[in-house]
Amino acid sequence: MLSKSQARLFFLTATAGFSLVFLGLTVDSIRQVPARSHADAMTPEVLHGRELWDDHNCMGCHTILGEGAYYAPELTKVVERRGEAWLKTFLRDPEAMFPGQRKMVNYHFTDEEIDAVVAFLGWIGGIDTNGFPAEPDLRAPPPATAVSAVATAGRPEKFGQVCVACHSLGGQGGNVGPALDHVATRYTAEKLDAWLANPQAIKPGTAMPDLKLAGNEREELVRWLMTLH
Ligand code: HEC
Ligand code: HEC
Known part of the structure; x- marks a missing residue:
């Protein structure tokens, strides 16, 4: 049996010991805060995106x-x-990306506002969340970087950023639309160009969205698609 004074000593020593450990851990956590929240990367654009996020109550749904x-x-x-380009395309016109099926609001953001929202989301993504969210989002297509090196030679940037969300090449990419291997054997350049310019006009009701590509983007895509024999 411990005497009363021994018990008190034991209690005091243990309490002091645990307090020190706790203090040490706290200091360690606080030291990690700047690195984890990477506060230094918080630019005015990120803050503007944050304001837009709050003002539009995106958290009412997300x-x-x-x-x-x-x-x-x-x-x-x-x-x-998703990649920045996909997000910008989507935020500019959620409906065009997925005609007739989507429930995401079109906020009619300006380009500058879209950049800010994407900067904010990028900043959030850069926070060290200890691996959160742990599960891959099964509703999302594979990341744009999943396309194999074979399929990426000379590939227009736009393809890796947007098209690959729905199409695969060399077995990698999305499966909303057909695989685009050997697409050059199925279409002429003129047909591809017309398709990319306005899929709905060629095949009403198709799930391929009008991505509102600029003329030069379309030209680059068609030239490259025509190399896929
Ligand atoms: C009324 C509900 C609602 C609100 C409010 C809303 N969203 Fe969405 N959002 C959706 C839905 C639903 C989707 C899934 C795609 C779809 O069905 O259109 C989506 C998809 C997205 C995606 C693509 C996610 C992915 O993984 O594909 C982004 C980015 C996004 N929203 C950003 C925002 C931002 C930024 C705001 C605020 C400015 C916002 N959303 C407000 C409903 C909403
Ligand atoms: C949201 C999904 C989606 C995106 C993004 C998308 N497509 Fe498609 N695409 C489809 C679907 C679905 C079809 C099949 C259309 C049909 O038959 O109704 C298709 C068909 C095609 C075809 C015809 C393929 C064949 O074998 O018949 C080509 C070529 C094509 N897309 C190219 C592109 C390019 C290039 C991009 C990027 C600029 C792109 N697509 C972006 C969904 C998408």
């Missing part, structure tokens, strides 16, 4: 860092998952 509503996809790592 979660970020696990907070918000569960109606729409979790957006913490969305920039990594």
